[in-house]
Structures are given as structure tokens and as C-alpha cells.
Amino acid sequence: MIENKKNILIFLTAVLFSVILIFLALFIGSTPIEPADILDYIFNNSENISTSTAIIIGEIRLPRIILAFIVGAGLAVAGAVFQAIIRNPMVDPYIIGISAGAGTGVMLALFLGIEIVVFNLNSLPVFAFLGAVLTVFIVYQLAKVGNKLPVLTFLLAGVAVSFILNSMMSFLMVLRTENLQQLVYWLMGSLAGSAWKDVRMILPYFLAALAVILFYLKDLNILLLGEESAVHLGLNVEKTKVILLGAASLLTASVVAVSGSIGFIGLVVPHMARIIIGPDHRRLIPLAALIGASFLLLADTAARTIMAPMELPVGIITAFAGGPYFIYLLRNKSKDIW
Amino acid sequence: MLQTDKIKFSYNQEEILKGIDLQIKSGSFIGIIGPNASGKSTLLKNMSKTLQVDSGTVYLNHKLLNDYSSLELARKMAVVPQNTEVSFNFNVYDIIMMGRHPYQKRWSGISKNDKKIVNEVMEVTDTFKLRSKLIKELSGGERQRVIIARALAQKPNILLLDEPTSSLDINYQAEIYDLLNYLNQKWDLTIITVSHDLNLTAQYCEQLILLNEGEIFASGSAEEVLTEENIREVYKAEVLIKSNPLSDKPFITLIPEVNKFKKKKEKKEFKIHIIAGGGTAKKFIYKLDNLGYRLSIGVLNIGDADWQVARELGVEIVEAPPFIDISDNEIKRNKELIEKSDLIILSDLPFGHGNIANLEVLLDYANKPKILFSNLNIEKRDYIKGKAEKIWNKLLEEDDNIVLLNDKSQLISEIKKLEN
Numbered sequence: 069m070i071e072n073k074k075n076i077l078i079f080l081t082a083v084l085f086s087v088i089l090i091f092l093a094l095f096i097g098s099t100p101i102e103p104a105d106i107l108d109y110i111f112n113n114s115e116n117i118s119t120s121t122a123i124i125i126g127e128i129r130l131p132r133i134i135l136a137f138i139v140g141a142g143l144a145v146a147g148a149v150f151q152a153i154i155r156n157p158m159v160d161p162y163i164i165g166i167s168a169g170a171g172t173g174v175m176l177a178l179f180l181g182i183e184i185v186v187f188n189l190n191s192l193p194v195f196a197f198l199g200a201v202l203t204v205f206i207v208y209q210l211a212k213v214g215n216k217l218p219v220l221t222f223l224l225a226g227v228a229v230s231f232i233l234n235s236m237m238s239f240l241m242v243l244r245t246e247n248l249q250q251l252v253y254w255l256m257g258s259l260a261g262s263a264w265k266d267v268r269m270i271l272p273y274f275l276a277a278l279a280v281i282l283f284y285l286k287d288l289n290i291l292l293l294g295e296e297s298a299v300h301l302g303l304n305v306e307k308t309k310v311i312l313l314g315a316a317s318l319l320t321a322s323v324v325a326v327s328g329s330i331g332f333i334g335l336v337v338p339h340m341a342r343i344i345i346g347p348d349h350r351r352l353i354p355l356a357a358l359i360g361a362s363f364l365l366l367a368d369t370a371a372r373t374i375m376a377p378m379e380l381p382v383g384i385i386t387a388f389a390g391g392p393y394f395i396y397l398l399r400n401k402s403k404d405i406w
Numbered sequence: 407m408l409q410t411d412k413i414k415f416s417y418n419q420e421e422i423l424k425g426i427d428l429q430i431k432s433g434s435f436i437g438i439i440g441p442n443a444s445g446k447s448t449l450l451k452n453m454s455k456t457l458q459v460d461s462g463t464v465y466l467n468h469k470l471l472n473d474y475s476s477l478e479l480a481r482k483m484a485v486v487p488q489n490t491e492v493s494f495n496f497n498v499y500d501i502i503m504m505g506r507h508p509y510q511k512r513w514s515g516i517s518k519n520d521k522k523i524v525n526e527v528m529e530v531t532d533t534f535k536l537r538s539k540l541i542k543e544l545s546g547g548e549r550q551r552v553i554i555a556r557a558l559a560q561k562p563n564i565l566l567l568d569e570p571t572s573s574l575d576i577n578y579q580a581e582i583y584d585l586l587n588y589l590n591q592k593w594d595l596t597i598i599t600v601s602h603d604l605n606l607t608a609q610y611c612e613q614l615i616l617l618n619e620g621e622i623f624a625s626g627s628a629e630e631v632l633t634e635e636n637i638r639e640v641y642k643a644e645v646l647i648k649s650n651p652l653s654d655k656p657f658i659t660l661i662p663e664v665n666k667f668k669k670k671k672e673k674k675e676f677k678i679h680i681i682a683g684g685g686t687a688k689k690f691i692y693k694l695d696n697l698g699y700r701l702s703i704g705v706l707n708i709g710d711a712d713w714q715v716a717r718e719l720g721v722e723i724v725e726a727p728p729f730i731d732i733s734d735n736e737i738k739r740n741k742e743l744i745e746k747s748d749l750i751i752l753s754d755l756p757f758g759h760g761n762i763a764n765l766e767v768l769l770d771y772a773n774k775p776k777i778l779f780s781n782l783n784i785e786k787r788d789y790i791k792g793k794a795e796k797i798w799n800k801l802l803e804e805d806d807n808i809v810l811l812n813d814k815s816q817l818i819s820e821i822k823k824l825e826n
Contacts, residue, residue, distance in 0.1 A: 155493065283512065290507055292494050296456060296487045301560070302480030302508035347494045 078345055082358040086137075089362050093133050093369045097376070099124055132262040135326060136368045136382075137361040138274055139259065140333060142323040144360025145353055147334025148341070149281055149316040152288045152349065153309055154222060157342075158397055160335035161320040164207055164226030166200045167331070168233035170317075170324035171255065173199025175240045193273045196321035203229060204317055257330035257383020259368050266326045273322035280315040281353065284308060288349040330383045332390020333360050339397070407432050408453060408564060408596070413462030415445075415452055422448045424620040425462065432563065435590040436598045437607030439631075440617030441641055446600045447488065447568050449617065453598070454485045454566050466564075480508035484557035488568040490549060492541050498552050499537040502528060505559025527558040530593075531585060547578030554585065565589070567599040571606065579603070583610045608632055608655050616640060632656045646718055674698045676825050679747035681764050685711030686753035686779075690817055695719045697818070702747060704740040705732045705764055732763045740764070744771055749824055751817075754779035756787040757794035765797050772805045775824050777817070780810040 095101045101121060109125050143161065150159045150166075161167050177195035207229050211222035241251050253260055287308050290298045298305050323330075341356040364382070367389070371382040408430040415423040422445045430436055438446045451457040453464055455471055464471040466482060474482070484505070492501070505527070506520045528534040531551045536544060544552065550570060557565055567586070571579040587610050589595045601607045607614055608628040616624040616631050618640040624631045637645050643660060650657040678694060680687055680703040687703070688711055694701055704724025706713040716723050724740045726732050744750060750768065757765055768776065778801075788794040802808065809820055 286507070286510075286512065289496075289500075290504060292496075293492065293501075293504065294487075294489075296485075299456060299476060300454065300480060300483075300485040300487070300557075301504060302475075302477035304476055347496055348500060 075345060075351060078355065079358070082355060082362070086358055086362045086365075089365050089369075090133055090137075093136075093365055094125060094129055096369055096373055097124075097129065101125065127263070131264045131267050132259055132368070133365060135262040135267055135270075136259055136365040138267070138270065139323040139327045139330065140337075140360040140362070140364025141357035142274055142278075142319045142360075143330060143333040143364070144337035144341075144356040145278065145281060146316040146319040146323075147360075148338035148349070148353055148356045149288065149312055149319075150334070151338055152291055153312055153316075155292060155294070156222070157339060158223065158335070158394070160332065161200075161316070162329055162331035162334060163223065163230075163394070165203050165230035165233060166207075166317060166320050167324050167329040168230045168237070169203025170196035170200040170321040171329050172233045172236050172240075173197070173321070174325050175237050179240045179244055193270055193318075193322045193325040196325040197273070197318050198321075200317040200321040200324070201314065203233065204313055253379075253381050254328040256381035257328045257386070258371070258379070258381040259327050260372070260379045260381070262326065270322040270326050273318055277315045277318040277322065280311065281319070284312055284315075285349045285353060288312070288353075289347075292347065328381075328383065330364070331387045332394065333364060333386055335397075336390045336393050337363055339393075407465075407467055408598070409465040409468075410449075410453060411463045411465070413449075413452055413459045413464060415448055415457060415460050417448070422620055423452065423459075426620075426622060428615070428622070430596065430598065432596050433590070433594050434596055435587070435610065435612045436596075437611030437614045438598065438600045438617060439602065439604055439607055439614055440623070442602070444617040444640075445620040446617050450485075450566055450568050450598065450600050454483060455479060456485070477508050480560055480562075482562055483564045483566065484560040484562035486550075486553050486557050486565070486567040486570055488572070490553045492549075495540045495542050497537070498533060498539050498541060498544070499524070499528075501541055501552055502533070502537075502555045502559055505556035508560055523561065524559055527555045530589070531555040531558065545578075546574050547581060550574065550578070550582055551585070554582070558589070562595070564596040564598065567597070569600055569602065571601070571603065579606060586610065604632060604637075604658050608657070609650065609653055628656050632658060648714070648718075673700060674825075676700065676749070677702070677747040678749045678751060678821070679703070679744050680751045680753065681755070681768075682712045682751075682753035683707065683710055683755045683761060683764075686755045687712045687751075688715040690751075690753075690814075691715050691719060691721065693818065694821075695721065699821075702743040704743055705736045705761070707760075729760070731760050737763050737767060740767060741770070744774070748775070749821065750774055750776045752776065752778045754782045754787065754814075756789060758789040762790060762794060762797070765794055765801075768801055769797065769804070773807060775807050775809070776805070777809045777811050777820055777824075779814065781812050781814060 091106070094106050095103055101124065105121055106125060109122060147160045150161060150164070151157050173195040174192055176199070177192055207222070207225045210225035210229070211218070213221060237255060241248065241255070244251075287303055290301055290303050291305070291308065293301070295305050337360040338352070338356045341352050341359050345351045345355050364386070367385045368382045371380040371385050374380060408428070410426050410428040412425045412427060413423055414421065414425055426449055438449060440446045448457065452459050455474075466474065466479075471479070502524050503516065503520065506516070506524065510520070525534070528537060531554055533548070533551050533555050536548060536552065541549065541552065554570075570586075571582050574582065583606055586597050586599065590597050599607070599611070611628070613626065614628055614631040615622060616636060623640055624636050632647060634645060634647055637643060637658070646659045646661055648657050648659065649655070674697075677700040680691065680701060682703065683706055691701065691703070691712070692715070702722040703712065703716045705726050706716065706723055707728040708725050709728060713723065713725060722743065724736055724743060726736045744767065750771065752765075752768065755761070784795050784798045809824070811817060811820060
């Protein structure tokens, strides 16, 4: 069918775009690197390049690029899932306070000095997850009016809870004055100083959450029909919602554990993907992941080059792009935003 | 077969359903009707497991509804909920294909059988031409057909619908019910629909269940359920129930303002006898009845349009079988009524052999006030070669108590003049 060909083309374009971005991100930076050196690094096991160049590529830029990819994809997918469950396109892990919840969890763990590593599984994302899940629960309960979940109260409840959580984080930060700048950057959302250990830390959680979501793609479509219709189509709505909310929270938590609160990717990217490929989650989620990854990689590359050698927290850039978009969505509420 | 046994349901401490017993046979077409807040939607939701009954049981094919898994149930029963507004932009084909969800394994794609069934339901619901349109581009009627198609794709035995036509224009309403009727007849689908439209359900459903305040008030055929008494009791409204000439099913008309009049209306002492026929009096009978005049009418053929109206209003009638001459006995009874009356009204009816006696009788009452409609010339109404005209002219010559009425709209004011 023509439809299928079109979709394949869309995905090929998205993949190609991502590969080009990765390549660009490898040689752009405060220390310029020749494209030839990168090819050399990739194909010749870095025989002909200096050790410092090899370290910049292999130990600094590459993990950061991969992390940007994971974080971007994770936030976009989590956003798309939250939007489907709440059935509102204006929901995003950042806006409804889940990022802040995860952040508070991490902060609390750091403050209390708890960091357990069991079989390569780090406890930080677990704390982030607990914070995120608790926040989802609180916001959900606050926003519920009877059996309904009005969008406006949901957004307001999220914003209110975010405020409280952010002030808690600030308070914890003031108490723990060492590494202040690093924490501030983390709080604003940053990938600065990423290393392979960060990738290793979040990858298991990220993959587990992603696997669950991929398992439930069809159910996400059914959920969009409305809970009543979904029940009549044989979906166990409550169970599905809990599982998906859990998975999306874990996804958010794992990325927040390394990158802090990077806002608006979860809002803007699913929306863009929906415009390109439609609301079917079997296509939407993969495309949102690809676009989210590319988008964050682009933003992060900008963050570390615009004012080089100084780095901007990438959260500033995403918020700068996403904020106006959010306003646009609010203003266009009556139109087709799905 | 769907069966409910003393089901009760409360919402916020208010008992919505007060013990409903129902037995719905396979292949029936049931309409659940009742005023707002009578519990009809709640009953439907209890029957579809959308809401859990507080007490009582629901059986589907002799098995407890609660023993069905949601997937199992979705293969037996499909529901078209009241609000079918969709806030996202799937295309029609994808929406209908979602109806196959209860049959699809998680990773299996769309099977040949799925495609076959979806094509089938698109054909029967006439949605094939819409298949690549986005759901938001559709009109209300089209969208409803798509949602019904999705329900049919579940291949259910029972289809439940909650107000399927409440937001639709009249042409779409008939379209939806025609479709339901077809599915009931040809696909042997059991259909249960909740509706507040008494006439639509009366036309299409073979059995109606009238709910009132959480209880079954009446159930049975449309003729049995839709009676003036039932509707007065349940809806607190005065209606006329006629038979729809096309389908022979009851047809309900709300009597405008009668509800206000009935309470205030005091019967006057002034008695009017009407001589009419062929529907020449039906308009003013309502008015006179509303104004409280005591009315009698005769001689009318049974089944005549005026006879129907008079009967509905409870006016005293001298009636005769149609197509034969009025008999002496009927003339005698007509005279009795005329003697009791204060005024005679003769409408602009045509005269033939059968009813000429209705005109002749006036010659005997020269001293009674009369209003004769003269807007139509008597020659044109005379179907017995001048005989009626002769009597008419004699009447005008001999009788001083005649008011000739050229303008029908002046009838009430003329009566008032005579009344005083």
C-alpha cells in the first residue's frame, strides 16, 4: 500500500537524520576534531590519531551522544505514553511534575548518601522511580473530580506539585553546599560530564521500561478510544493503565537520574511525530523515540558549542523551544491538536 | 440470552435501579425507554459490566456476567456508548479494525479473517467509502455508523446501544434504526437500545421496556406499553396516540398546551352539537374542547377523520358503520343530542346518499341557533344531484336562527356572540 511506503520513507529519513546528527556531534565541540579522525577512530581502531583525540571521541563525546539519544528517546516515549493514558496532548512528564518527583528522589538519595550498586544496577534510578511514581499518584488523586480527570485541573495539580518538589530540591541543595554548580546544572537539565558509567547506570531500567511499553502499543491505541469503549473492546483498562503509567514513570525516572529535568521534549516531540505519522502508537512511539533522540542530541550539541568552552544546561534550550510551543497548543485548544 | 435478576444499583447513596428483572431472548430487538433519570442508561451499563451491580445478578447465556473475562465478553457483546466523540485522528479503517482487538493476539498482525470481517461490516454499515477518511472529518451520522461498524467487527451476539440517535438529525435517526433493524433481521443480532425517542423505538423495536424511577413500569409490545395512561403516569404529559398508517405502530403526539389547559379548564354549560365528517371539523373540535364547551357530534362514520379526533377527546358521538346510509336509529340518537344542545354547527362537509339525513335533520329544529359554514358553495358539496342544495335553500328560507359563516376563523367569536 502507498501508506506503508510512505511510512517506511518517513522512518528511513528519521534514521538517516539521526546518523548524520551523531556524526556531526562527534566532531563539533570546543576542541575541533577532523572528520577524518572520526572515521579513523571508527574504522581503524584509532591507530593513527593522538591519544587525546581518541579520549575526546571515545570517552567524552561518544558516551554523551549515546546518553543524549537515550534521554531524548526516553522523554519523548514517556510523553507519548502519558498523553495517551491521560488522553490529552498537553501532558508531559516535566509539566505534570513527574520529572520533579524523580529529581527529588535522586536528590534525597544523594543527600542521605545512599548509593547501592547490586550487579551493575545502581539504586539512583530506583529512587528516581519511587519519586516519580509517588508524584504521578499524588497529582492524579489531586486532579480527579469524581470519576473524571479534567485536563485543566490535572495540569494545575501538576504545576502545583512541581513547585513544592522544586522547592524541596532547592532546600536539599542549599543544605548540601559542595558541588553546588554541578547540582544546579543537573537541576536545570544537563548532560554535561556524562560518561559511560551513566549510560551503564540507566540502560537496564531504560530498556526494561521500553520493552513494557512496546509490549502494550496496541493497547495504547485502544485506550485512546476512551476508557468505556476500551473496556467494551475487552481491554483490562485499570491494569493496563497502571502498568503503562509505571513503565512511563520508570522511563522518566531513569533519564532524570542522569540528566535532571529536561523539559518539553515529552510534550513537543510526540506532537510533531503525530503530525507526521498519525496517532497509531505502533508507528508513533518508534518515530517519537527517533525524533526525541535527534532533538535532544541537536539541543545538547548546541548547548556545548554556543558559548564554548562554557556549557549551557540543555534544559534551557529545550525549554526555550518548548515553552512557546506549549503556549501555542493552549491557544489552539479547539483545533485538532491530536 | 441475557437475564437480569433483581439488580439494584446506587450512585451517591441514591438508588438508581430498584430491582430489575429482565429476560431478553436471543434475536430480540428491545427498546428501553423512560424519562430522564429513570435509570435506563444505568441499566444498560449494568448489563454490559460497565458498572457493577450492587446486588442481584446478570446472566449472559446462563453464565454469570462476572465470570466472563473482558476479552470473552467483548466477543459476545458489543456496546455503542452514548458519547462517541473521538478526540484523536485515526482513520475510519483503523477505528473499525480495533473492533477485532478481542480476537487478535498481542503480536499477531491483521489476519485475512480480520480483513474479511471488517470489509463485511463496512459494507453493511455503508462505511466502505469512508474508510480512508479521518474520524474527525465525518458527520455525526457517519461517525455513529463507524462506531456501530466497530462494534459489529467484534462479531457479537448482542449489541447494546445507549441513545444511538440522540445527537442526530432526523434523516440519520431513521438510517441508524433501519440499520439496526436489518442487523436484527438478517444477522440475527440481539439488539438492546436505550432511547428517549418513543416514536422511533415504537416503530422499530419489537418489545419496549418502560422504566420509571428505577423500576420497570411496563413492558411488552409498543401497543401495550405506549398507552396514554402509562405516559401520563410516567412522563406527566398528555399525549395523543394514533396509529402510524404506514406501519400500524403507535404514534405519539404531544398535545400542545393541553397540559396547561386541562388543569384550568372548567366545563362550560353551553352545549354544542356538531354535524361534520371527512375531517372538516377536526381542527375546531380541539379548540372548542380546549375552551371547555360541552360537545357532541353525529352522525359520523366509524373511522372517519373527525370520528377519530372526537373519540380521542372523549366527545359524545353518534356513530354509523361506513359506506351505508345512516339508519333511523342513528338519526333518532342524533336528534336526542341536538335537542340537548344550545347550538348546532354544520361544517363544510360534502353530502351524499349516506349522510343526507344529517342535513335533513336540521329542518326539524328551526328554533335552535345554528352556524352553517358557507365558505364552500353548497353546489360543490352536493353529490346527489341537487337534493342537498334543495334542502339547504329550504333551510335558509324557513329558518331565522341561522348564522352563515364565510370565514372559518371567525367561528369562536360567533359562538361567543351566541353564547351571550
